[in-house]
Amino acid sequence: MEEEASANESWEITELTSEFDITARTLRHYEEVGLLTPRRVGNQRLYSARDRVRIRLILRGRRLGFSLPEIQEMLDLYDADPTEATQLHEVIERGEAKSQQIEAQIEELQEILAELQELSTRMKHRLAMITSREE
Numbered sequence: 001m002e003e004e005a006s007a008n009e010s011w012e013i014t015e016l017t018s019e020f021d022i023t024a025r026t027l028r029h030y031e032e033v034g035l036l037t038p039r040r041v042g043n044q045r046l047y048s049a050r051d052r053v054r055i056r057l058i059l060r061g062r063r064l065g066f067s068l069p070e071i072q073e074m075l076d077l078y079d080a081d082p083t084e085a086t087q088l089h090e091v092i093e094r095g096e097a098k099s100q101q102i103e104a105q106i107e108e109l110q111e112i113l114a115e116l117q118e119l120s121t122r123m124k125h126r127l128a129m130i131t132s133r134e135e
Helices: 002-008 013-020 024-032 049-063 068-080 085-134
Strands: 010-012 039-041 044-048
Touching: 010 013, 013 024, 013 044, 013 049, 024 044, 024 049, 044 049, 049 068, 068 085
Parallel strands: none
Antiparallel strands: 010 044, 039 044
16 A cells, blocks of 8 residues: 555655755756656646656766766666666666776876976976076
């Protein structure tokens, strides 16, 4: 009986924007691109438990750097394979690829940081030389 109630539970847009700290515009955008399918009652959108889980997954995917089309593909895999095996394999592959991409970005940023620090050190040394000549 409790399972039935939670399956029929729904949330209004203001409840979800508050819970997930996102804007109504963001939720409407996710709906426009097909990531969410809230039920309509007049002008009111009612989001299901499925939509709520999808919002959590979308936000996690965005935080991890995935694009909305990539997230859509992964969510579609779940819809196509309720066992989740296909989705899990795909998420693992994409996660590993994203990890490699981030590691490369970190390495590039570390090189830029070292170059900036070296430049700063040289400029400080040069400024000290100029200042000491003026005295």
